[in-house]
Amino acid sequence: MQVRVQQAAFDPGVELAGFAVGRRDIGAIVSFTGVVRDTSGDLRHMMIEHYPGMTERAITGILDQAVARWSLADALVIHRFGALEPAAPIMMVATAAAHRAEAFAAADFLMDYLKSRAPFWKKEVTLSGAAWVAAKDADEAALDRW
Amino acid sequence: MNVMYFAWVRERIGVPQEKVQTKAATVADLVAELVAREDRYAAAFADISALRVAVDQELADFDALLAGVREVAFFPPMTGG
Numbered sequence: 001m002q003v004r005v006q007q008a009a010f011d012p013g014v015e016l017a018g019f020a021v022g023r024r025d026i027g028a029i030v031s032f033t034g035v036v037r038d039t040s041g042d043l044r045h046m047m048i049e050h051y052p053g054m055t056e057r058a059i060t061g062i063l064d065q066a067v068a069r070w071s072l073a074d075a076l077v078i079h080r081f082g083a084l085e086p087a088a089p090i091m092m093v094a095t096a097a098a099h100r101a102e103a104f105a106a107a108d109f110l111m112d113y114l115k116s117r118a119p120f121w122k123k124e125v126t127l128s129g130a131a132w133v134a135a136k137d138a139d140e141a142a143l144d145r146w
Numbered sequence: 147m148n149v150m151y152f153a154w155v156r157e158r159i160g161v162p163q164e165k166v167q168t169k170a171a172t173v174a175d176l177v178a179e180l181v182a183r184e185d186r187y188a189a190a191f192a193d194i195s196a197l198r199v200a201v202d203q204e205l206a207d208f209d210a211l212l213a214g215v216r217e218v219a220f221f222p223p224m225t226g227g
Contacts, residue, residue: 034227049153051219054203079226091227111227119200119219120226121153132154135223 001067001075003059007082012092020074020096028100030107032093038086042127045083051119062113070106072097112142152221158190173199174208198223
């Protein structure tokens with residue numbers, strides 16, 4: 001299991017190629033990559049703030065729940081902070097399990113919880129100004145699925 | 147006690163963190179003390195239903211007790227992922 005909170009860019013392909021390598025007990029690997037989307041058409045960058053210390057604790061707690069609930073063989077969470085360019089990967093999760101249902105469900109659970117329970121805040125910096133991204137009610141409601 | 151602020155809460159208060167001497171029993175009591183200090187705190191805490199709080203780096207409620215606590219953080223709902 002691995003949790004990385006970093007400013008540096010990462011390559012999802014390289015990360016996935018090195019994930020759960022050689023595990024003979026797994027039949028499924030699922031990954032998700034979140035990317036900086038330019039919703040306004042003039043996004044300069046997405047500024048991501050986080051709470052050092054609590055961020056790692058919160059993600060590790062979420063990951064521990066997923067590993068126990070879906071008997072994951074391995075799991076990876078990477079989340080960046082700082083100023084991110086449009087189209088850059090923000091974060092990724094990868095899960096490895098015996099069967100695909102567990103790997104998909106665990107990745108979906110991780111995404112729902114990372115969105116609303118890991119202490120990150122996004123600010124869109126555009127050519128015309130800057131604004132904090134508001135949390136959506138739907139993201140909070142998504143936690144009820146679990 | 148170390149009090150931390152993130153995102154627009156940090157921007158309204160003007161500092162990312164500060165040491166606060168307090169005898170507040172709960173988070174809500176601490177908020178009331180800060181609000182009474184200066185307008186910038188009143189602006190940040192105008193609607194606490196729009197805020198979340200962490201006590202010693204764990205999410206908590208505004209009625210959480212502060213005895214023995216070293217760090218309290220205030221921030222808007224999180225937008226990770």
